[in-house]
Amino acid sequence: MADPRGFLRTRDRELPESRPVPLRLQDWREVHEHRVGDSPYLTRQAGRCMDCGIPFCHQGCPLGNLIPEWNDLVWRGQWEEAIERLHATNNFPEFTGRICPAPCENSCVLGINQPPVTIKNIEVSIIDEAWERGLVHPVVPDRLTDSTVAVVGSGPAGLAVAQQLTRAGHTVVVFEKDDAIGGLLRYGVPDFKLEKAHIDRRVAQMEAEGTRFRTGVTVGEDPTWDELRARFDAVVIAIGASxxxxxxxxxxxxxxxxxxxxxxxxxxxxxxxxxxxxxxxxxxxxxxxxxxxxxxxxxxxxxxxxxxxxxxxxxxxxxxxxxxxxxxxxxx
Known part of the structure:
Protein backbone atom coordinates (compact mmCIF):
# COMPACT_ATOMS: atom_id res chain seq x y z
CA MET A 1 0.00 0.00 0.00
CA ALA A 2 1.27 3.47 -0.80
CA ASP A 3 0.49 5.78 2.11
CA PRO A 4 -1.63 3.97 4.74
CA ARG A 5 -3.19 7.28 5.77
CA GLY A 6 -3.04 8.98 2.39
CA PHE A 7 -6.78 8.87 1.72
CA LEU A 8 -7.34 10.42 5.16
CA ARG A 9 -4.75 13.17 4.79
CA THR A 10 -5.72 14.09 1.21
CA ARG A 11 -9.45 13.96 0.60
CA ASP A 12 -9.67 16.06 -2.57
CA ARG A 13 -8.76 15.27 -6.17
CA GLU A 14 -5.98 17.34 -7.68
CA LEU A 15 -5.66 17.52 -11.46
CA PRO A 16 -3.48 19.58 -13.78
CA GLU A 17 -5.02 22.87 -14.76
CA SER A 18 -6.48 23.26 -18.21
CA ARG A 19 -5.01 25.95 -20.41
CA PRO A 20 -7.17 29.13 -20.48
CA VAL A 21 -10.00 28.88 -23.00
CA PRO A 22 -9.10 32.05 -24.97
CA LEU A 23 -5.54 30.76 -25.33
CA ARG A 24 -6.26 27.18 -26.31
CA LEU A 25 -8.83 28.20 -28.92
CA GLN A 26 -5.98 29.86 -30.80
CA ASP A 27 -4.10 26.60 -31.43
CA TRP A 28 -4.49 22.83 -31.64
CA ARG A 29 -2.31 21.85 -28.70
CA GLU A 30 -3.64 19.64 -25.94
CA VAL A 31 -6.11 21.22 -23.56
CA HIS A 32 -4.52 19.96 -20.37
CA GLU A 33 -1.11 20.77 -18.99
CA HIS A 34 0.29 17.34 -18.12
CA ARG A 35 2.70 17.85 -15.25
CA VAL A 36 5.25 15.10 -14.72
CA GLY A 37 8.11 14.44 -12.38
CA ASP A 38 8.22 14.11 -8.62
CA SER A 39 5.58 16.78 -8.04
CA PRO A 40 3.94 16.88 -4.61
CA TYR A 41 0.41 16.80 -6.04
CA LEU A 42 1.09 13.57 -7.96
CA THR A 43 2.64 11.94 -4.90
CA ARG A 44 -0.38 12.96 -2.81
CA GLN A 45 -2.86 11.61 -5.32
CA ALA A 46 -1.04 8.29 -5.76
CA GLY A 47 -0.92 8.04 -1.97
CA ARG A 48 -4.71 8.19 -1.78
CA CYS A 49 -4.89 4.69 -3.32
CA MET A 50 -5.94 2.23 -0.61
CA ASP A 51 -4.59 -0.96 -2.26
CA CYS A 52 -8.00 -2.54 -1.67
CA GLY A 53 -8.24 -6.24 -0.95
CA ILE A 54 -10.51 -6.45 -3.99
CA PRO A 55 -9.39 -3.63 -6.32
CA PHE A 56 -12.55 -2.91 -8.31
CA CYS A 57 -10.54 -0.55 -10.51
CA HIS A 58 -9.15 -3.71 -12.15
CA GLN A 59 -12.69 -4.68 -13.07
CA GLY A 60 -13.49 -1.20 -14.35
CA CYS A 61 -10.40 -1.11 -16.59
CA PRO A 62 -10.93 -3.00 -19.87
CA LEU A 63 -7.19 -3.72 -19.96
CA GLY A 64 -6.96 -4.94 -16.38
CA ASN A 65 -4.30 -2.37 -15.51
CA LEU A 66 -2.46 -3.10 -12.25
CA ILE A 67 -3.51 0.25 -10.85
CA PRO A 68 -2.75 -0.12 -7.12
CA GLU A 69 0.73 -1.44 -7.94
CA TRP A 70 1.82 1.50 -10.05
CA ASN A 71 0.11 3.96 -7.73
CA ASP A 72 2.35 2.64 -4.96
CA LEU A 73 5.45 2.91 -7.16
CA VAL A 74 4.64 6.50 -8.14
CA TRP A 75 4.19 7.40 -4.48
CA ARG A 76 7.65 5.94 -3.82
CA GLY A 77 9.17 7.75 -6.83
CA GLN A 78 10.13 4.47 -8.53
CA TRP A 79 9.38 5.55 -12.10
CA GLU A 80 11.18 2.73 -13.91
CA GLU A 81 9.29 0.09 -11.97
CA ALA A 82 6.03 2.04 -12.44
CA ILE A 83 6.27 2.10 -16.23
CA GLU A 84 7.19 -1.59 -16.23
CA ARG A 85 4.01 -2.44 -14.36
CA LEU A 86 1.94 -0.14 -16.56
CA HIS A 87 3.38 -1.61 -19.76
CA ALA A 88 2.64 -5.11 -18.46
CA THR A 89 -1.03 -4.62 -19.41
CA ASN A 90 -1.06 -1.53 -21.63
CA ASN A 91 1.00 -1.06 -24.79
CA PHE A 92 0.17 2.61 -25.21
CA PRO A 93 -0.70 4.37 -21.93
CA GLU A 94 -0.07 7.76 -23.52
CA PHE A 95 -3.15 7.10 -25.69
CA THR A 96 -5.45 5.71 -23.00
CA GLY A 97 -4.19 8.20 -20.42
CA ARG A 98 -5.44 11.00 -22.66
CA ILE A 99 -8.61 9.79 -24.37
CA CYS A 100 -9.93 6.86 -22.32
CA PRO A 101 -13.19 7.72 -20.44
CA ALA A 102 -11.59 6.21 -17.30
CA PRO A 103 -14.20 3.69 -16.06
CA CYS A 104 -11.54 2.69 -13.53
CA GLU A 105 -12.20 5.89 -11.60
CA ASN A 106 -15.94 5.18 -11.41
CA SER A 107 -14.98 1.79 -9.93
CA CYS A 108 -12.54 3.17 -7.35
CA VAL A 109 -13.55 1.99 -3.87
CA LEU A 110 -12.60 5.39 -2.46
CA GLY A 111 -15.60 6.67 -4.42
CA ILE A 112 -17.89 5.30 -1.71
CA ASN A 113 -17.55 8.51 0.26
CA GLN A 114 -14.75 10.53 -1.37
CA PRO A 115 -13.76 11.66 -4.85
CA PRO A 116 -11.93 8.70 -6.48
CA VAL A 117 -8.19 8.50 -7.06
CA THR A 118 -6.99 10.43 -10.14
CA ILE A 119 -6.04 7.17 -11.87
CA LYS A 120 -6.11 8.47 -15.44
CA ASN A 121 -3.84 11.41 -14.70
CA ILE A 122 -1.37 9.23 -12.77
CA GLU A 123 -1.31 6.82 -15.71
CA VAL A 124 -0.44 9.46 -18.30
CA SER A 125 2.10 11.01 -15.93
CA ILE A 126 3.91 7.66 -15.65
CA ILE A 127 4.36 7.29 -19.40
CA ASP A 128 5.19 10.96 -19.98
CA GLU A 129 7.84 10.77 -17.27
CA ALA A 130 9.14 7.48 -18.68
CA TRP A 131 9.67 9.05 -22.11
CA GLU A 132 11.28 12.09 -20.48
CA ARG A 133 13.70 9.89 -18.53
CA GLY A 134 14.54 7.62 -21.48
CA LEU A 135 12.90 4.59 -19.89
CA VAL A 136 10.99 3.47 -23.01
CA HIS A 137 13.10 1.36 -25.36
CA PRO A 138 12.47 -0.92 -28.34
CA VAL A 139 11.89 -4.51 -27.22
CA VAL A 140 13.56 -6.60 -29.90
CA PRO A 141 12.70 -10.33 -29.90
CA ASP A 142 15.45 -12.76 -28.95
CA ARG A 143 14.73 -14.93 -31.96
CA LEU A 144 12.49 -14.89 -35.02
CA THR A 145 9.91 -17.49 -35.92
CA ASP A 146 9.02 -18.57 -39.43
CA SER A 147 5.52 -17.13 -39.15
CA THR A 148 4.27 -14.04 -40.96
CA VAL A 149 1.25 -12.00 -39.93
CA ALA A 150 -0.65 -9.24 -41.73
CA VAL A 151 -2.46 -6.73 -39.52
CA VAL A 152 -5.14 -4.78 -41.36
CA GLY A 153 -5.76 -1.44 -39.67
CA SER A 154 -3.36 0.72 -37.69
CA GLY A 155 -5.59 2.06 -34.94
CA PRO A 156 -4.79 1.31 -31.28
CA ALA A 157 -6.00 -2.30 -31.57
CA GLY A 158 -3.98 -3.00 -34.71
CA LEU A 159 -0.86 -1.36 -33.29
CA ALA A 160 -1.11 -3.28 -30.01
CA VAL A 161 -1.58 -6.58 -31.84
CA ALA A 162 1.34 -5.83 -34.13
CA GLN A 163 3.64 -4.90 -31.27
CA GLN A 164 2.85 -8.03 -29.28
CA LEU A 165 3.28 -10.34 -32.28
CA THR A 166 6.53 -8.67 -33.32
CA ARG A 167 7.95 -9.04 -29.82
CA ALA A 168 6.98 -12.74 -29.96
CA GLY A 169 9.30 -13.07 -32.95
CA HIS A 170 6.83 -13.13 -35.83
CA THR A 171 7.29 -11.05 -38.97
CA VAL A 172 4.45 -8.51 -38.90
CA VAL A 173 3.27 -6.09 -41.58
CA VAL A 174 0.62 -3.48 -40.76
CA PHE A 175 -1.56 -2.29 -43.65
CA GLU A 176 -3.30 1.11 -43.48
CA LYS A 177 -5.57 2.65 -46.11
CA ASP A 178 -4.73 6.25 -45.11
CA ASP A 179 -1.45 8.01 -45.81
CA ALA A 180 -0.27 7.82 -42.19
CA ILE A 181 -0.34 5.29 -39.36
CA GLY A 182 -2.76 5.68 -36.45
CA GLY A 183 -6.29 5.04 -37.69
CA LEU A 184 -8.83 7.15 -35.82
CA LEU A 185 -6.07 8.22 -33.43
CA ARG A 186 -4.55 10.04 -36.41
CA TYR A 187 -7.56 11.25 -38.38
CA GLY A 188 -10.42 11.00 -35.89
CA VAL A 189 -9.28 12.32 -32.51
CA PRO A 190 -8.33 16.03 -32.74
CA ASP A 191 -4.89 17.18 -31.69
CA PHE A 192 -6.28 19.09 -28.72
CA LYS A 193 -7.08 15.69 -27.20
CA LEU A 194 -4.11 13.75 -28.59
CA GLU A 195 -1.16 15.42 -30.27
CA LYS A 196 0.14 13.23 -33.08
CA ALA A 197 3.75 13.30 -31.87
CA HIS A 198 2.69 10.60 -29.40
CA ILE A 199 1.73 8.32 -32.30
CA ASP A 200 4.90 9.07 -34.26
CA ARG A 201 7.07 8.23 -31.26
CA ARG A 202 5.42 4.83 -30.84
CA VAL A 203 5.61 4.03 -34.55
CA ALA A 204 9.34 4.75 -34.45
CA GLN A 205 9.70 2.39 -31.49
CA MET A 206 7.75 -0.34 -33.29
CA GLU A 207 9.83 0.06 -36.46
CA ALA A 208 12.98 -0.36 -34.36
CA GLU A 209 11.47 -3.56 -32.95
CA GLY A 210 10.90 -4.91 -36.46
CA THR A 211 7.27 -4.13 -37.29
CA ARG A 212 6.76 -3.08 -40.90
CA PHE A 213 4.18 -0.53 -42.02
CA ARG A 214 2.47 -0.09 -45.38
CA THR A 215 0.28 3.00 -45.85
CA GLY A 216 -2.07 3.86 -48.69
CA VAL A 217 -3.11 0.21 -49.07
CA THR A 218 -6.80 -0.66 -49.29
CA VAL A 219 -7.05 -4.34 -48.44
CA GLY A 220 -9.93 -5.92 -50.32
CA GLU A 221 -9.07 -4.05 -53.48
CA ASP A 222 -5.30 -4.24 -53.92
CA PRO A 223 -4.42 -6.68 -52.51
CA THR A 224 -7.60 -8.71 -52.31
CA TRP A 225 -8.34 -10.65 -49.15
CA ASP A 226 -7.50 -13.91 -50.91
CA GLU A 227 -4.17 -12.52 -52.06
CA LEU A 228 -3.34 -11.31 -48.57
CA ARG A 229 -4.27 -14.66 -47.03
CA ALA A 230 -2.08 -16.45 -49.56
CA ARG A 231 0.94 -14.28 -48.72
CA PHE A 232 0.75 -14.51 -44.92
CA ASP A 233 0.38 -17.31 -42.41
CA ALA A 234 -2.23 -15.33 -40.49
CA VAL A 235 -4.30 -12.19 -40.96
CA VAL A 236 -5.57 -10.00 -38.12
CA ILE A 237 -8.47 -7.71 -39.01
CA ALA A 238 -8.37 -4.58 -36.83
CA ILE A 239 -10.35 -2.14 -38.94
CA GLY A 240 -12.41 0.60 -37.35
CA ALA A 241 -16.09 1.41 -37.69
CA SER A 242 -15.66 4.08 -40.35
Whole structure:
Protein backbone atom coordinates (compact mmCIF):
# COMPACT_ATOMS: atom_id res chain seq x y z
CA MET A 1 0.00 0.00 0.00
CA ALA A 2 1.27 3.47 -0.80
CA ASP A 3 0.49 5.78 2.11
CA PRO A 4 -1.63 3.97 4.74
CA ARG A 5 -3.19 7.28 5.77
CA GLY A 6 -3.04 8.98 2.39
CA PHE A 7 -6.78 8.87 1.72
CA LEU A 8 -7.34 10.42 5.16
CA ARG A 9 -4.75 13.17 4.79
CA THR A 10 -5.72 14.09 1.21
CA ARG A 11 -9.45 13.96 0.60
CA ASP A 12 -9.67 16.06 -2.57
CA ARG A 13 -8.76 15.27 -6.17
CA GLU A 14 -5.98 17.34 -7.68
CA LEU A 15 -5.66 17.52 -11.46
CA PRO A 16 -3.48 19.58 -13.78
CA GLU A 17 -5.02 22.87 -14.76
CA SER A 18 -6.48 23.26 -18.21
CA ARG A 19 -5.01 25.95 -20.41
CA PRO A 20 -7.17 29.13 -20.48
CA VAL A 21 -10.00 28.88 -23.00
CA PRO A 22 -9.10 32.05 -24.97
CA LEU A 23 -5.54 30.76 -25.33
CA ARG A 24 -6.26 27.18 -26.31
CA LEU A 25 -8.83 28.20 -28.92
CA GLN A 26 -5.98 29.86 -30.80
CA ASP A 27 -4.10 26.60 -31.43
CA TRP A 28 -4.49 22.83 -31.64
CA ARG A 29 -2.31 21.85 -28.70
CA GLU A 30 -3.64 19.64 -25.94
CA VAL A 31 -6.11 21.22 -23.56
CA HIS A 32 -4.52 19.96 -20.37
CA GLU A 33 -1.11 20.77 -18.99
CA HIS A 34 0.29 17.34 -18.12
CA ARG A 35 2.70 17.85 -15.25
CA VAL A 36 5.25 15.10 -14.72
CA GLY A 37 8.11 14.44 -12.38
CA ASP A 38 8.22 14.11 -8.62
CA SER A 39 5.58 16.78 -8.04
CA PRO A 40 3.94 16.88 -4.61
CA TYR A 41 0.41 16.80 -6.04
CA LEU A 42 1.09 13.57 -7.96
CA THR A 43 2.64 11.94 -4.90
CA ARG A 44 -0.38 12.96 -2.81
CA GLN A 45 -2.86 11.61 -5.32
CA ALA A 46 -1.04 8.29 -5.76
CA GLY A 47 -0.92 8.04 -1.97
CA ARG A 48 -4.71 8.19 -1.78
CA CYS A 49 -4.89 4.69 -3.32
CA MET A 50 -5.94 2.23 -0.61
CA ASP A 51 -4.59 -0.96 -2.26
CA CYS A 52 -8.00 -2.54 -1.67
CA GLY A 53 -8.24 -6.24 -0.95
CA ILE A 54 -10.51 -6.45 -3.99
CA PRO A 55 -9.39 -3.63 -6.32
CA PHE A 56 -12.55 -2.91 -8.31
CA CYS A 57 -10.54 -0.55 -10.51
CA HIS A 58 -9.15 -3.71 -12.15
CA GLN A 59 -12.69 -4.68 -13.07
CA GLY A 60 -13.49 -1.20 -14.35
CA CYS A 61 -10.40 -1.11 -16.59
CA PRO A 62 -10.93 -3.00 -19.87
CA LEU A 63 -7.19 -3.72 -19.96
CA GLY A 64 -6.96 -4.94 -16.38
CA ASN A 65 -4.30 -2.37 -15.51
CA LEU A 66 -2.46 -3.10 -12.25
CA ILE A 67 -3.51 0.25 -10.85
CA PRO A 68 -2.75 -0.12 -7.12
CA GLU A 69 0.73 -1.44 -7.94
CA TRP A 70 1.82 1.50 -10.05
CA ASN A 71 0.11 3.96 -7.73
CA ASP A 72 2.35 2.64 -4.96
CA LEU A 73 5.45 2.91 -7.16
CA VAL A 74 4.64 6.50 -8.14
CA TRP A 75 4.19 7.40 -4.48
CA ARG A 76 7.65 5.94 -3.82
CA GLY A 77 9.17 7.75 -6.83
CA GLN A 78 10.13 4.47 -8.53
CA TRP A 79 9.38 5.55 -12.10
CA GLU A 80 11.18 2.73 -13.91
CA GLU A 81 9.29 0.09 -11.97
CA ALA A 82 6.03 2.04 -12.44
CA ILE A 83 6.27 2.10 -16.23
CA GLU A 84 7.19 -1.59 -16.23
CA ARG A 85 4.01 -2.44 -14.36
CA LEU A 86 1.94 -0.14 -16.56
CA HIS A 87 3.38 -1.61 -19.76
CA ALA A 88 2.64 -5.11 -18.46
CA THR A 89 -1.03 -4.62 -19.41
CA ASN A 90 -1.06 -1.53 -21.63
CA ASN A 91 1.00 -1.06 -24.79
CA PHE A 92 0.17 2.61 -25.21
CA PRO A 93 -0.70 4.37 -21.93
CA GLU A 94 -0.07 7.76 -23.52
CA PHE A 95 -3.15 7.10 -25.69
CA THR A 96 -5.45 5.71 -23.00
CA GLY A 97 -4.19 8.20 -20.42
CA ARG A 98 -5.44 11.00 -22.66
CA ILE A 99 -8.61 9.79 -24.37
CA CYS A 100 -9.93 6.86 -22.32
CA PRO A 101 -13.19 7.72 -20.44
CA ALA A 102 -11.59 6.21 -17.30
CA PRO A 103 -14.20 3.69 -16.06
CA CYS A 104 -11.54 2.69 -13.53
CA GLU A 105 -12.20 5.89 -11.60
CA ASN A 106 -15.94 5.18 -11.41
CA SER A 107 -14.98 1.79 -9.93
CA CYS A 108 -12.54 3.17 -7.35
CA VAL A 109 -13.55 1.99 -3.87
CA LEU A 110 -12.60 5.39 -2.46
CA GLY A 111 -15.60 6.67 -4.42
CA ILE A 112 -17.89 5.30 -1.71
CA ASN A 113 -17.55 8.51 0.26
CA GLN A 114 -14.75 10.53 -1.37
CA PRO A 115 -13.76 11.66 -4.85
CA PRO A 116 -11.93 8.70 -6.48
CA VAL A 117 -8.19 8.50 -7.06
CA THR A 118 -6.99 10.43 -10.14
CA ILE A 119 -6.04 7.17 -11.87
CA LYS A 120 -6.11 8.47 -15.44
CA ASN A 121 -3.84 11.41 -14.70
CA ILE A 122 -1.37 9.23 -12.77
CA GLU A 123 -1.31 6.82 -15.71
CA VAL A 124 -0.44 9.46 -18.30
CA SER A 125 2.10 11.01 -15.93
CA ILE A 126 3.91 7.66 -15.65
CA ILE A 127 4.36 7.29 -19.40
CA ASP A 128 5.19 10.96 -19.98
CA GLU A 129 7.84 10.77 -17.27
CA ALA A 130 9.14 7.48 -18.68
CA TRP A 131 9.67 9.05 -22.11
CA GLU A 132 11.28 12.09 -20.48
CA ARG A 133 13.70 9.89 -18.53
CA GLY A 134 14.54 7.62 -21.48
CA LEU A 135 12.90 4.59 -19.89
CA VAL A 136 10.99 3.47 -23.01
CA HIS A 137 13.10 1.36 -25.36
CA PRO A 138 12.47 -0.92 -28.34
CA VAL A 139 11.89 -4.51 -27.22
CA VAL A 140 13.56 -6.60 -29.90
CA PRO A 141 12.70 -10.33 -29.90
CA ASP A 142 15.45 -12.76 -28.95
CA ARG A 143 14.73 -14.93 -31.96
CA LEU A 144 12.49 -14.89 -35.02
CA THR A 145 9.91 -17.49 -35.92
CA ASP A 146 9.02 -18.57 -39.43
CA SER A 147 5.52 -17.13 -39.15
CA THR A 148 4.27 -14.04 -40.96
CA VAL A 149 1.25 -12.00 -39.93
CA ALA A 150 -0.65 -9.24 -41.73
CA VAL A 151 -2.46 -6.73 -39.52
CA VAL A 152 -5.14 -4.78 -41.36
CA GLY A 153 -5.76 -1.44 -39.67
CA SER A 154 -3.36 0.72 -37.69
CA GLY A 155 -5.59 2.06 -34.94
CA PRO A 156 -4.79 1.31 -31.28
CA ALA A 157 -6.00 -2.30 -31.57
CA GLY A 158 -3.98 -3.00 -34.71
CA LEU A 159 -0.86 -1.36 -33.29
CA ALA A 160 -1.11 -3.28 -30.01
CA VAL A 161 -1.58 -6.58 -31.84
CA ALA A 162 1.34 -5.83 -34.13
CA GLN A 163 3.64 -4.90 -31.27
CA GLN A 164 2.85 -8.03 -29.28
CA LEU A 165 3.28 -10.34 -32.28
CA THR A 166 6.53 -8.67 -33.32
CA ARG A 167 7.95 -9.04 -29.82
CA ALA A 168 6.98 -12.74 -29.96
CA GLY A 169 9.30 -13.07 -32.95
CA HIS A 170 6.83 -13.13 -35.83
CA THR A 171 7.29 -11.05 -38.97
CA VAL A 172 4.45 -8.51 -38.90
CA VAL A 173 3.27 -6.09 -41.58
CA VAL A 174 0.62 -3.48 -40.76
CA PHE A 175 -1.56 -2.29 -43.65
CA GLU A 176 -3.30 1.11 -43.48
CA LYS A 177 -5.57 2.65 -46.11
CA ASP A 178 -4.73 6.25 -45.11
CA ASP A 179 -1.45 8.01 -45.81
CA ALA A 180 -0.27 7.82 -42.19
CA ILE A 181 -0.34 5.29 -39.36
CA GLY A 182 -2.76 5.68 -36.45
CA GLY A 183 -6.29 5.04 -37.69
CA LEU A 184 -8.83 7.15 -35.82
CA LEU A 185 -6.07 8.22 -33.43
CA ARG A 186 -4.55 10.04 -36.41
CA TYR A 187 -7.56 11.25 -38.38
CA GLY A 188 -10.42 11.00 -35.89
CA VAL A 189 -9.28 12.32 -32.51
CA PRO A 190 -8.33 16.03 -32.74
CA ASP A 191 -4.89 17.18 -31.69
CA PHE A 192 -6.28 19.09 -28.72
CA LYS A 193 -7.08 15.69 -27.20
CA LEU A 194 -4.11 13.75 -28.59
CA GLU A 195 -1.16 15.42 -30.27
CA LYS A 196 0.14 13.23 -33.08
CA ALA A 197 3.75 13.30 -31.87
CA HIS A 198 2.69 10.60 -29.40
CA ILE A 199 1.73 8.32 -32.30
CA ASP A 200 4.90 9.07 -34.26
CA ARG A 201 7.07 8.23 -31.26
CA ARG A 202 5.42 4.83 -30.84
CA VAL A 203 5.61 4.03 -34.55
CA ALA A 204 9.34 4.75 -34.45
CA GLN A 205 9.70 2.39 -31.49
CA MET A 206 7.75 -0.34 -33.29
CA GLU A 207 9.83 0.06 -36.46
CA ALA A 208 12.98 -0.36 -34.36
CA GLU A 209 11.47 -3.56 -32.95
CA GLY A 210 10.90 -4.91 -36.46
CA THR A 211 7.27 -4.13 -37.29
CA ARG A 212 6.76 -3.08 -40.90
CA PHE A 213 4.18 -0.53 -42.02
CA ARG A 214 2.47 -0.09 -45.38
CA THR A 215 0.28 3.00 -45.85
CA GLY A 216 -2.07 3.86 -48.69
CA VAL A 217 -3.11 0.21 -49.07
CA THR A 218 -6.80 -0.66 -49.29
CA VAL A 219 -7.05 -4.34 -48.44
CA GLY A 220 -9.93 -5.92 -50.32
CA GLU A 221 -9.07 -4.05 -53.48
CA ASP A 222 -5.30 -4.24 -53.92
CA PRO A 223 -4.42 -6.68 -52.51
CA THR A 224 -7.60 -8.71 -52.31
CA TRP A 225 -8.34 -10.65 -49.15
CA ASP A 226 -7.50 -13.91 -50.91
CA GLU A 227 -4.17 -12.52 -52.06
CA LEU A 228 -3.34 -11.31 -48.57
CA ARG A 229 -4.27 -14.66 -47.03
CA ALA A 230 -2.08 -16.45 -49.56
CA ARG A 231 0.94 -14.28 -48.72
CA PHE A 232 0.75 -14.51 -44.92
CA ASP A 233 0.38 -17.31 -42.41
CA ALA A 234 -2.23 -15.33 -40.49
CA VAL A 235 -4.30 -12.19 -40.96
CA VAL A 236 -5.57 -10.00 -38.12
CA ILE A 237 -8.47 -7.71 -39.01
CA ALA A 238 -8.37 -4.58 -36.83
CA ILE A 239 -10.35 -2.14 -38.94
CA GLY A 240 -12.41 0.60 -37.35
CA ALA A 241 -16.09 1.41 -37.69
CA SER A 242 -15.66 4.08 -40.35
CA UNK A 243 -19.09 3.83 -41.96
CA UNK A 244 -21.30 6.63 -40.59
CA UNK A 245 -24.79 6.07 -39.24
CA UNK A 246 -27.33 7.86 -41.40
CA UNK A 247 -30.46 9.50 -40.01
CA UNK A 248 -33.70 8.87 -41.89
CA UNK A 249 -35.09 12.34 -41.39
CA UNK A 250 -36.35 15.06 -43.68
CA UNK A 251 -33.54 17.27 -44.94
CA UNK A 252 -30.77 14.71 -44.39
CA UNK A 253 -29.49 15.20 -47.97
CA UNK A 254 -29.47 19.00 -47.89
CA UNK A 255 -26.18 20.84 -48.53
CA UNK A 256 -24.21 21.52 -45.37
CA UNK A 257 -25.28 18.32 -43.59
CA UNK A 258 -22.07 16.30 -43.18
CA UNK A 259 -20.85 13.28 -41.29
CA UNK A 260 -18.65 13.92 -38.27
CA UNK A 261 -15.75 11.70 -39.31
CA UNK A 262 -15.50 13.35 -42.73
CA UNK A 263 -15.35 16.73 -41.04
CA UNK A 264 -12.87 15.67 -38.34
CA UNK A 265 -10.52 13.74 -40.63
CA UNK A 266 -10.24 16.72 -42.98
CA UNK A 267 -9.47 19.04 -40.08
CA UNK A 268 -6.81 16.69 -38.68
CA UNK A 269 -5.17 16.44 -42.10
CA UNK A 270 -4.99 20.23 -42.42
CA UNK A 271 -3.61 20.59 -38.90
CA UNK A 272 -0.92 18.08 -39.89
CA UNK A 273 0.08 20.36 -42.76
CA UNK A 274 -1.68 18.57 -45.60
CA UNK A 275 -3.79 20.25 -48.25
CA UNK A 276 -7.44 19.18 -48.44
CA UNK A 277 -9.38 20.24 -51.50
CA UNK A 278 -12.83 21.67 -50.72
CA UNK A 279 -12.32 21.27 -46.98
CA UNK A 280 -15.47 21.40 -44.87
CA UNK A 281 -14.88 24.18 -42.36
CA UNK A 282 -16.98 25.90 -39.71
CA UNK A 283 -15.41 29.33 -40.18
CA UNK A 284 -18.03 32.11 -39.80
CA UNK A 285 -20.87 29.57 -39.77
CA UNK A 286 -23.67 28.71 -37.35
CA UNK A 287 -23.02 25.07 -36.52
CA UNK A 288 -25.41 22.46 -35.13
CA UNK A 289 -23.95 19.21 -33.80
CA UNK A 290 -26.32 16.25 -33.48
CA UNK A 291 -25.00 13.98 -30.76
CA UNK A 292 -23.47 14.79 -27.39
CA UNK A 293 -20.86 12.04 -27.06
CA UNK A 294 -17.10 12.08 -27.56
CA UNK A 295 -17.37 12.59 -31.31
CA UNK A 296 -19.76 15.47 -30.78
CA UNK A 297 -17.37 17.11 -28.34
CA UNK A 298 -14.55 16.64 -30.87
CA UNK A 299 -16.64 18.47 -33.45
CA UNK A 300 -17.41 21.19 -30.90
CA UNK A 301 -13.76 21.89 -30.14
CA UNK A 302 -12.86 21.76 -33.82
CA UNK A 303 -15.63 24.15 -34.88
CA UNK A 304 -14.67 26.66 -32.19
CA UNK A 305 -11.03 26.57 -33.23
CA UNK A 306 -12.02 27.08 -36.86
CA UNK A 307 -13.84 30.28 -35.90
CA UNK A 308 -17.49 29.24 -36.00
CA UNK A 309 -19.95 32.07 -35.38
CA UNK A 310 -22.00 29.86 -33.05
CA UNK A 311 -22.13 26.20 -32.06
CA UNK A 312 -25.20 24.38 -30.72
CA UNK A 313 -25.21 20.74 -29.60
CA UNK A 314 -28.40 18.70 -29.75
CA UNK A 315 -28.48 15.45 -27.76
CA UNK A 316 -31.30 12.95 -27.35
CA UNK A 317 -30.57 12.20 -23.69
CA UNK A 318 -30.72 14.23 -20.53
CA UNK A 319 -27.68 16.20 -19.45
CA UNK A 320 -25.67 13.91 -17.15
CA UNK A 321 -24.83 15.14 -13.66
CA UNK A 322 -21.36 16.47 -12.92
CA UNK A 323 -21.06 14.30 -9.79
CA UNK A 324 -22.25 10.75 -9.09
CA UNK A 325 -26.04 10.94 -8.57
CA UNK A 326 -27.56 9.77 -5.30
CA UNK A 327 -29.50 6.98 -7.01
CA UNK A 328 -26.28 5.45 -8.41
CA UNK A 329 -24.10 4.79 -5.35
CA UNK A 330 -20.79 2.97 -5.65
CA UNK A 331 -20.16 0.52 -7.28
CA UNK A 332 -22.97 1.09 -9.81
Missing amino acids: LPRSLRVEGRALPGVVNAMTYLSQSNAVVAGRTVADQITATDKDVIIIGGGDTGSDCLGTALRQGARSVTTLAIGYQPPVERPQDQPWPT
